[in-house]
Amino acid sequence: GIQVEQSPPDLILQEGANSTLRCNFSDSVNNLQWFHQNPWGQLINLFYIPSGTKQNGRLSATTVATERYSLLYISSSQTTDSGVYFCAVGPGNKLVFGAGTILRVKS
Amino acid sequence: DTEVTQTPKHLVMGMTNKKSLKCEQHMGHRAMYWYKQKAKKPPELMFVYSYEKLSINESVPSRFSPECPNSSLLNLHLHALQPEDSALYLCASSPGTGSEKLFFGSGTQLSVL
Numbered sequence: 001g002i003q004v005e006q007s008p009p010d011l012i013l014q015e016g017a018n019s020t021l022r023c024n025f026s027d028s029v030n031n032l033q034w035f036h037q038n039p040w041g042q043l044i045n046l047f048y049i050p051s052g053t054k055q056n057g058r059l060s061a062t063t064v065a066t067e068r069y070s071l072l073y074i075s076s077s078q079t080t081d082s083g084v085y086f087c088a089v090g091p092g093n094k095l096v097f098g099a100g101t102i103l104r105v106k107s
Numbered sequence: 108d109t110e111v112t113q114t115p116k117h118l119v120m121g122m123t124n125k126k127s128l129k130c131e132q133h134m135g136h137r138a139m140y141w142y143k144q145k146a147k148k149p150p151e152l153m154f155v156y157s158y159e160k161l162s163i164n165e166s167v168p169s170r171f172s173p174e175c176p177n178s179s180l181l182n183l184h185l186h187a188l189q190p191e192d193s194a195l196y197l198c199a200s201s202p203g204t205g206s207e208k209l210f211f212g213s214g215t216q217l218s219v220l
Contacts, residue, residue, distance in 0.1 A: 031206035041195055041214050043150070048208035086149055092205050093138055094163060097149035 002027050004098035006087055012104045013077045021072040021101045023087030030091060032063050034072050037084040037100075046072070046085075077105045111212035113198050119218045122188060128215045130181040130198030138162075138207065139181040140199040141173060144214070150197055156181060157204040188219045 003026035013019055023032075034046040047054050047061040049070065054061055058077075063070040074081055082105050088095040111132045120126050130139065138157050142150040155163035156175040170192075172184040181198055195214045201207035 033209060035211075041216070043197065043199075043211035045208055045210060050206065088209075090206075093140075093155060093157075093201060093207060093209075094152065095209065097151070100149055 002029065002089060002091075002096045004087060004089055004096055006085075006098035006101050008101060009099065010102045010104075012106065015077060015079060015105055015107050017077050017105075018073070018075045019077060019103070021074070021085055021087075021103075023070040023072070023089070023098055025068050025070075025087075025089045028065070028068075029089040031093065031095060032065075032070055032087065032089045033095065034061055034070070035086045035088065036081075037086065039083060043086070074103075077103075079105045079107050081105050111198055111200055111210050113196075113212035113215050115215060116213065117216045117218075119220060120185065120188065121220055122190070124188075125184070125186045127185065128183040128196055128198075128217075130183075130212055131179055132200040132210070133179055134200065134202070134210070135178075136200035136202050136210070137178065138201045138204045139175060140201075140209070141181070141183055142197040142199060142211075144195040144197060146194075154183075162204070185217075188217075190219050193217055193219045 005024045036044045051065045060073045084100040086100045087098045141153040144150040154173045159175045174182040197214045198212040
């Protein structure tokens with residue numbers, strides 16, 4: 001099956017700093033999504049991005065499908081950005097999640 | 108309404124109990140999903156329903172029994188569970204059945220004693 005690797009596994013930032021999270025995957029996919037899981041367990045869909053670049057406020061994402069990776073950029077981080085960031089990929093709707101990046105933003 | 112609603116939020120059950128988890132969405136989505144998430148692990152796909160029919164079963168033990176009574180409702184019936192089944196159970200939906208954006212509910216935290 002598809003292998004998904006996320007890096008770094010853990011990240012601690014000072015409020016206001018920028019960061020880049022990476023997702024590598026082993027096979028061609030037509031579905032790639034980024035999620036944020038807050039400390040209460042809620043999974044929020046940040047981006048549906050099988051290819052190309054998208055921006056939403058302080059967040060942006062880029063997927064280079066031909067090279068099998070995606071990047072999530074967080075700018076001017078805030079304490080509310082803390083939580084786990086998951087990349088999920090798949091053929092169709094059969095998504096496989098990476099292990100996640102645990103982000104802690106300190107004030 | 109852009110929500111996926113799950114009930115109950117917390118559930119404690121014994122190994123001989125029968126219980127059900129409920130998931131509801133009113134976004135007109137045609138695919139609904141059950142995921143299981145153990146502590147400090149990523150979500151793992153259990154079942155997918157497409158147009159109210161079971162389309163994916165990821166070799167889930169029969170003590171978990173999904174049901175999709177209509178296009179808005181998804182249930183997960185639990186029977187004779189084991190303590191290792193304790194986890195966060197997440198429901199999700201998507202507009203279509205292919206490569207689509209997924210929307211998650213807030214989950215049911217299940218403890219099996």
